[in-house]
Amino acid sequence: MPTISGLTDTLIVDKHLEDFNLESENIPTHVAIIMDGNGRWAKKRHLPRIMGHKSGTEAFRVAVKNCSRFGIKYLSVYAFSSENWKRPEDEVKFLMSLFKQLSINEVKNLNKNGARVKVLGDKEGLSEDLRKHMKSLEKQTEHNDVIQVNLLINYGSRREILDAIKTISKTLSKEEINDLTEKDVSNYLYTKDIPDPDLFIRTSGEYRISNFLLWQLSYAEFVFTDIFWPDFNLDELGKILQEYQSRHRRYGGL
Ligand code: FPP
Numbered sequence: 442m443p444t445i446s447g448l449t450d451t452l453i454v455d456k457h458l459e460d461f462n463l464e465s466e467n468i469p470t471h472v473a474i475i476m477d478g479n480g481r482w483a484k485k486r487h488l489p490r491i492m493g494h495k496s497g498t499e500a501f502r503v504a505v506k507n508c509s510r511f512g513i514k515y516l517s518v519y520a521f522s523s524e525n526w527k528r529p530e531d532e533v534k535f536l537m538s539l540f541k542q543l544s545i546n547e548v549k550n551l552n553k554n555g556a557r558v559k560v561l562g563d564k565e566g567l568s569e570d571l572r573k574h575m576k577s578l579e580k581q582t583e584h585n586d587v588i589q590v591n592l593l594i595n596y597g598s599r600r601e602i603l604d605a606i607k608t609i610s611k612t613l614s615k616e617e618i619n620d621l622t623e624k625d626v627s628n629y630l631y632t633k634d635i636p637d638p639d640l641f642i643r644t645s646g647e648y649r650i651s652n653f654l655l656w657q658l659s660y661a662e663f664v665f666t667d668i669f670w671p672d673f674n675l676d677e678l679g680k681i682l683q684e685y686q687s688r689h690r691r692y693g694g695l
Pocket of ligand 1: 476477478479480481482494495497498499501518519520521525536539540543592645
């Protein structure tokens with residue numbers, strides 16, 4: 442059985458569920474997060490914005506570990522939106538170098554946590570060097586099966602849906618398009634083969650979904666928290682999972 446720090450996965454998950462009084466049968470399979478507030482976290486400390494992103498990277502590392510410890514099987518994080526290119530050049534450069542560093546320095550840790558990484562987004566818009574590193578990160582973690590971490594980089598949901606429409610209209614006949622189901626459409630998205638998120642979290646007190654997984658979040662439970670992303674920790678995740686378990690998901694029924 443795969444182990445995390447010497448204890449079996451099952452024992453570690455049981456302990457975390459018990460600590461937060463959570464029901465094992467009602468843990469979200471897929472959690473999607475907008476990691477917002479790095480800049481404001483830094484500003485509050487009179488630090489440059491990039492320090493917020495650095496601390497945000499540490500919070501990401503911790504979130505992967507903590508999600509796996511609650512038995513969450515998929516974690517999707519919005520690391521860079523297709524709109525984020527509008528930020529100052531220096532900040533964009535820094536974020537791109539951060540993603541590259543992650544692909545080099547984080548492999549050991551991801552493997553330790555049994556985390557398999559998938560990069561989702563418009564990869565053509567990334568530099569060839571970054572594409573190569575992202576591919577290598579996926580390759581080096583592909584054998585892991587405790588949790589799948591989807592890194593959404595250069596991602597925009599409307600664009601993803603538009604691309605799906607274009608592919609469908611180019612490759613399918615009129616009859617096939619007539620018979621198309623919602624499940625079929627899902628298979629044309631970057632998230633093909635990934636179950637839809639059950640829980641959506643946005644940090645930093647902003648109440649928007651900002652072009653993030655618009656199709657996939659249709660039935661997710663939404664939780665917004667005021668804390669800035671670099672402060673997102675085990676306690677915060679545990680509290681959000683308690684909130685999730687207090688909700689009654691009806692999927693449009695009664
Ligand atoms: C939001 O903070 C965060 C981002 C733009 C995404 C980048 C996220 C990280 C660097 C976290 C680490 C994740 C990975 C995968 C390395 P913001 O700059 O929008 O904050 P603000 O709204 O306070 O300005």
